[in-house]
Amino acid sequence: MRGTLRGWLEVYGTGKKTAADGTLTSSPLQSRPSRKNSSAPEGETPEQKIDRLEAENAALRAETTKLTTEREILQRAAKYFAGETRW
Incomplete structure (x- = not known):
């Protein structure tokens, strides 16, 4: 050991x-599963793969933007309410 x-x-x-x-x-x-993308269909052409990955990329960018905005709102709210607290 x-x-x-x-x-x-x-x-x-x-x-x-x-x-x-x-x-x-x-x-x-523990051993991780293979990195092969299970959502990729068999016989997918390179053009189809590019289209699928571009759509996935756009969805991930939109989700990142949404989460970043939510985090900023929560940080501002926490700062506001921390300033309002008078112990």
Whole structure:
């Protein structure tokens, strides 16, 4: 056994991990699934792949913008309410 945290984790594990909905998830130290994109259809042409990836990229950019805006609103609200609190 190595004298590192990774060695300890390999021997003793990290316990059961659960997602927010209560389902079991795998440990990050366990082998990961292959990186092949399971949503890619068989026989997809390069043009179709580019179109699919561009659409996915646009959706991810929109979600990033939305989440960034929400985070900024929450930060401003926290700052406002922290200033309003008089203990």
